[in-house]
Amino acid sequence: MVEDLFNKITELAKRRGFFWPSYEIYGGIAGFYDLGPLGAYLKKNIVELWRKHFVLEHQDYVVEIETPIVGPKIVYQASGHLEKFTDPIVECMKCGRKFRADHLIEEKLGINVEGLSPEELTKIIKENNLTCPVCGGPLSEVKTFNLLFKTQIGPYEGNLGFIRPELAQGMFVAFKRTLEVMRNKLPLGIAQIGKVGRNEISPRQGMIRLREFTIAEMEYFFDPEDEENSCPDYNKVKFDEIKVITCNDKRKGGSPQILSLDEAVQKGIIVHKCLAYWMGVAQRFVEALGIPKSSIMFEEKCPEERAHYSSQTFDQLVKVSRWGWVEVSGHSYRGSYDLSRHEKFSGEELEVFKPFKEPKIVKRKKILVNKAVIGRMFKEKASEIISKIQNLDPDEIEKFISLNKDIIIDNLKIPKEAIKIIEVEEKVTGKKFLPHVVEPSFGIERLIYVVLEYSYKEKDGRVIMSIPRYLAPIKVAVFPLNESEKRLVEKAREIFDILKREFEVMYDDRGSIGRRYARADEIGIPAAVTVDYETLEDNTVTIRDRDTWKQVRVREKDLVDVLKKFIYKNLPLEDIVR
């Protein structure tokens, strides 16, 4: 650590109001941070930029929804979080190390203890006198630890609720209706921005690892068999280059490679082009936050590192001064896992019907049951038996018949003449299937931190936050050149009032003009408008560029227009006034 940027950012953030630890007056609670006035604006701007890249640019097939933070138990049973997110843990009473109880038993005794309760695991450990594998000390009772925050819905204690650990389940649960509202068209991206909670064991690293944080995420639903239309804008990003390290490379100690997204898809490094597409969009978004491409990389997670729902995951990493590469987004191929689970747990059919361009004629074998024969033979049991026969596999039955074997149902012999296999032609107008899902998911607080870190500059012992202009929490500062000159102050306040309606603006007339520029630079205000004596004569003001310190003089009536071009179009001041 040459210069500790993390400390500098943390100190600045507290002092000027970007962020600080929550519940400070009570000593703070690890893993929770407040956003201050500047942080709240910065977050809003980052979220808005995300929305622009992921939602607005894809408005024809991406929508945004909002779902609750608290969900009932069954949702997290379906999602697998309750089961997979809970670990049975034993602690060594001597050295304090913690172990997975099930792993420990399986390793030492070679028996499978999957699905046993903590009490049963404790019993096994006691009976076999298992001790700490590191120091040999005695082991505690088995406890479970689950990263889900638990709560209670309503006054009934049994009615458990959980705080969502990701946004995804909200979109999956609301998928059916959202699709209906969007007139049943695929592909469909359902985006959401919101808070999630994860009860981390020991959160640290400031804004990087929190117990409660904001995610901007999209579940992108598509037809895995429709290669052509699954990803309509793929061509726009396919030549974008990414730096990527695969799981294999990691295992072999290899290094990242640079290649285009399309090459990565062709070579099978990225399993699906839809996954690749949103990785491309994600990288462009991070670049727009002011992160140079050289500080961005994708890392494939190895199977043991992946979440239970994912068949391939890439993390997008950004290099930060203190911890090296830090994950800012996750890109998972979730397949149809989640929808199939919710189908099972809710009993709702979540399949999508997709009509073929032309109906297909399909030949199909069908079981024909002679109901008269069955009815006469089995009387009141007949209808049950008929439905059971019809649920059998026609090919199987055909085999039985050709082999002259008996068909037995519920211990009853079905006469062969009652069953006939015929081939029918059916008109199929479309297919039903569970869409597949790719998921880009961003942690917004981490983005706030990396934006600040990459904006941090020092010049002549002063701090300048070169936050990209369109992201800056406050866009314009307005100063009278001299606070003791009433006419200047009045004029400056007048201009402040006009600019207020268009931008986030700060008015400041305390101290010398240089000090005010410095204060503005430190919180990343890109433009400073100064009212001077010339203003009083000809209604012109100067605009100073935070980064170059150059000034241009513009007419007051052009001010809003010039500032808009400077801030939102990112043009140099000299070019705008020319």
Place this chain on the structure above:
RNA sequence: GCGGCGGUCGUCUAGCCUGGACUAGGACGCCGGCCUGCCAAGCCGGAGGUCCCGGGUUCAAAUCCCGGCCGCCGCACCA
């Protein structure tokens, strides 16, 4: 959760080892006044501190001891 280091005005810190003269000092910031014709200028005045919290030792604790909380680092953990 274990181990290491740390926690003092808004911020950064001095003091802690060696307990008492500490009414806890400084710098920057902040507020008020003067000054100020473009990059943290100067002068004057002011506000601001549960010395992280609790307990103990002592005549006496910011200072020593114990416990807790919080922060960072390492281990473990982190779908």
